[in-house]
Amino acid sequence: MAFVNENYFKLSPSYLFAEISRRVETYRKEHPEKAASIIRCGIGDVTEPLPQACIKALHKAVDEMAVRETFRGYGPDYGYEFVRHAIAGEYRERGMTIADDEIFLSDGSKCDCANILDILGGGNRILIADPVYPVYNDTNVMAGNSDVSFLEGTDENGFVPPPPGTAADVIYLCFPNNPTGAVATREQLAAWVAYARKNDALILFDAAYEAYIRTAGIPHSIFEIPGASECAIEMRSFSKNGGFTGLRCGFVTIPKTALGKRKNGTLEAFHPLWARRQSTKFNGVSYPVQRAAEALYSEEGRAQVKDLTDFYMRNAKLLREALDKCEWQYIGGVDAPYLWVKCLPGKTSWDMFSFLLENVCIVSTPGSGFGKMGEGYFRLSCFNSRANIEEVCRRLSTLKVA
């Protein structure tokens, strides 16, 4: 009989957002009169329409697919040259040395974060920040990687944990951070790159939220740090800058100079391994979606992305002001679309979830869902309509503890 993957039974039974949905649904059923006033500040999904540049590009690409002469079937496994060139071009504009063929397009960053483990072997010592996006840890459990340590994010380190004293092989870093909204300075990232190079480790850098950075000098990419192209792979997404959560597109940047090793000690570049992985297990991104991604790099597209991220960052500012008025402690919301808020005294994350749901019909994300160090915090997302955010601010003001 077919054996199933034993590792799946080591996973915690429920995925964070499924549990939130379940609890909200229960509350709705028990309080049907309040159902309409529930505002979700939980999940990090965008709410505003796609940029017009993308809409135009999508319509044009669909029209091409309707005519034999311009129809496109299978595209290149790694993405069309037009979009890889646009992406790598932006890196180069910002002073980084990234070649077009170091960009691998995908149908989303979640897939890349998960699938990257395919090219890594067993036996790696893995470091994951805590709190963290659950996918990093869950996919390691699924892959049977048992040597996973957590980097403790705390108030003291501002949720940017420094490199530990012990060696590791693979490190997950995410800045601007989901869920805390923390960003790493150039010096903090340089310390990580130095650590990785000293230990010949690989940094998996999730930069999905780079478009929200507003503070000058905060790196948008790990490759802004000298030496990173020898020890880092970067994951990027169009979900949050272009609002592609429903369109699905992201990419991973793998410099040809980033090396791992075989058990016999031979050094091997990750680049050809990922190329082989993608050509065997993936068949490219939907053509119209690639055209929409390309459009994000046009002059018009860039301006629209700026407007879109500015909109959410204005939401962040409103939420920060409301929290300040309540005198609640938080970080984030300055260079990231998330606020990481300390629970009221004596309340756990799920207590606070219930408190906010029951008192002001606001759905938050319990910090403990992101790891042990998230206990005592909750996440507020800035992805919402202005009207909803203003209403959330109004409701929060009623909670001011005197």
Added chain:
Amino acid sequence: MAFVNENYFKLSPSYLFAEISRRVETYRKEHPEKAASIIRCGIGDVTEPLPQACIKALHKAVDEMAVRETFRGYGPDYGYEFVRHAIAGEYRERGMTIADDEIFLSDGSKCDCANILDILGGGNRILIADPVYPVYNDTNVMAGNSDVSFLEGTDENGFVPPPPGTAADVIYLCFPNNPTGAVATREQLAAWVAYARKNDALILFDAAYEAYIRTAGIPHSIFEIPGASECAIEMRSFSKNGGFTGLRCGFVTIPKTALGKRKNGTLEAFHPLWARRQSTKFNGVSYPVQRAAEALYSEEGRAQVKDLTDFYMRNAKLLREALDKCEWQYIGGVDAPYLWVKCLPGKTSWDMFSFLLENVCIVSTPGSGFGKMGEGYFRLSCFNSRANIEEVCRRLSTLKVA
């Protein structure tokens, strides 16, 4: 230092179609005067535009994405209910008992065929037909599954190998077959289901080409066979019926009754494992693409799919007539868009590839690229314009061996 996946070094260095492209490119450079007359009958990519029903659905969905009120962000990980319902509904129309939530939408069948191994454990005895779509074998090598046996497809068994005398745990079957174009009768599939049930094995059934079946009585789905829902998972694609090779969408059907086992002997359904896999490692299919997939099930869409597949099957008929006139031996092309042709006496598959390229500028796919048993054959694809197919037929006629 980060260990890489050792198994990748057990893969053969070049992927079949990459090698074909390389050889065609070399030929083009050496014979620039012939470059324009090369006709590719190799890769199985569609050539005709998307059905109008899909084009309309795509434009409509793109317009929805342009407006806040109808914008859609993250969709359900397993696909929207509207498309899962349409797919499962077609199964039910055909008399099979498949629930909507037994359908999992994906961005293409290649991904599903590859990713399904994530939920299977190590130690499985794998059976793969030879010749075969290389992804089945390559992904098993990548996953470190070393107990892989091949079922020999031959002229004698019509490339529909019967179950072996020994037990296995996981069996890959693909009918209508890529590359041979062979189809399995109800009795032949029933023998496989009986074998799987006797051995508590799992059949991974690739039905990507079911829309090309024209002979009454040939099963379109493994689930037409009683008992299959306890021992089979089916992979389906919109690439070939709706021409979605550039749009990317497929699905996998996992009955809740299909079981595997843990090492301790406990039985476990595959369904919740795949659900967990997808919710952790995948983020759903592009919304406009899901609307296009749904459109394939409308009355208009069904008629257009019939026209589209009829078009390619007319190409198949023309190719069969041309091969008959040449008195070349082949199978396929009746219920599948591929013809599996015997090489001329004394020629290997790659000899024949060169012979066809050099003499009539036709690109074929060498049978040996699909496995040991493919040696001595080549594949002709019917995915081409009518003009190209007519020209191929004309050129083949010049090769008639007297």
